[in-house]
Amino acid sequence: MYQEERLAAILQYLQKHQRISVQEVVEKFGVSRDTARRDIVKLEESGEILRTRGGAILPKLNKKSYSYQERMQLDVTGKRSIAQAAARLIKKGDYLLLDASTTVQMAVESVHTSELVIITNSLGTASSMARKPGVLVKLLGGDVHGEDQCVHGTRALENLADYHVDKVLVGACGLTVDGLVSPSEEHGHLIREMMKKADQVIILADHSKFGKSMLYRVASLNRIDIIVTDQEPGEEMAKALYDNEVEVIVAAGIATQMVNKG
Secondary structure, eight states, X not given: OOHHHHHHHHHHHHHHHSXXXXXXXXXXXTOOHHHHHHHHHHHHHTTSOEEETTEEEOOSBOOOOOOHHHHHHTTHXXXXXXXXXXXXXXXXXXXXXXXXXXXXXHHHHTOOOOSEEEEESBHHHHHHHTTSTTEEEEEOOXXXXXXXXXXXXXXXXXXXXXXXXXXXXXXXXXXETTEEEESOHHHHHHHHHHHHTEEEEEEEOOGGGBTOBOSEEEEOGGGOSEEEEXXXXXXXXXXXXXXXXXXXXXXXXXXEEEEOOO
């Protein structure tokens, strides 16, 4: 087996088991301990793993971020099912606060009700919803982030302080047993303040977001009322959600399945 093939196999093993020892590399691939160590060093140099005493683990922190255009193209089928399920939670006359998530944008674009007031930092959501009759759109002021197609910064936070809404819809970057997480403090702080301004907090999160740890914790699970997702969370995450009385809606295509808290 060539080294490139062995490195790919080691990563595949780590994806399933989370950690691997030098001895396991030796036994699985029939190489010497020196070769096994060199493989692990090479993977660490490429940023794929973290070396530990006697082996390696996958990094727990997710540092990858995507632009608005990239996010619009990621797992469109899963996004659409979540968006359709979330749209059913929006009622006529609702005052809504929406973050710059592409899944949130899809959700509100799927709504056919009227007399909505929408406050958002998303340029895409503001633009598309402003064309709909019976919808009043308020765009938060602040600095425009071109790549993410959103508004952020001190002015956005100051503007947000004057509002109070029925519901906030937030697209999750990551969800762990410790709460909602974000790759950046600036983004996370804005989401935290948005959550404080709503009577009901609704998080949209596809299954890949469960267990994904990031730099900044936005809020603990007990600050969340509802999570809309495309697959049931794993046992550890499900227990944490149950313990914090978070309602989970699992969307499958057009139909939705309620995962009871009891």
